[in-house]
Amino acid sequence: MDLYTNDYFMREALKQAQIALEEGEVPVGAVLVCKNRIIARAYNQTERLTDVTAHAEILALTAGFSALGSKYLPECRLFVTLEPCVMCAGAIFWSQLGELHYAATDPKRGYGRLDEPVLHPKTVVSSGLCEAESQKLLQDFFKSLRN
């Protein structure tokens, strides 16, 4: 029996996005779950690390490889508060991730804008969980940038 629901894990990812917001980063958070246990939590740190590759997904995947001692994550679920970009989708492809759950869509930079599939064919995808909460964080961030 699953002790925690997908909704619970996405709320944990939102907490990571909230930390990013407080640190002046684009508020995107992620958690990586293996066998119903969170093995990595991460948030976007491109500003702090001065590294455009330091997206929440990349940091969570890298921590996951380390935690499991494996390059592949077929038994893992990644929860991320925003649709992954092309770079992150490419990383998710290589990882052979079991399930990808994202909250808000990103029509401009999300991998979904591409016609061809970029994820691994075995990766199951769902979206929309906690979408409004994720969008609110992103809107608050971009509003604060404009002010």
Add this chain to the structure above:
Amino acid sequence: MDLYTNDYFMREALKQAQIALEEGEVPVGAVLVCKNRIIARAYNQTERLTDVTAHAEILALTAGFSALGSKYLPECRLFVTLEPCVMCAGAIFWSQLGELHYAATDPKRGYGRLDEPVLHPKTVVSSGLCEAESQKLLQDFFKSLRN
């Protein structure tokens, strides 16, 4: 006047690929050049680091951000011995790289298989330099795997 040619830099990237081969990694190497000086050298380390994101390009870009203290690399040239994958092309996009030079094409995994452009519109791309040498390294690697 440029002291070094693009050919010189690609040969330096090939040396990185050779190191990867000797370490049992898929032989792909990269060098990042800023103002005619190599600021980062890297080779694929996915096996050693147990991390599918540890492609030569990602490692070179990350070292470059650190060397320059900048998230953006519009004055840099990246020389890589194989056409970047979708993940690496996405990272190159975010970096706003000035020039991308790759040796061999990768019809199966290269970003060029996508219909839509994924690189930054300002990134100038060239390919084919030292192509035969790069292909030879890759063929040697995959031949050794089969034996």
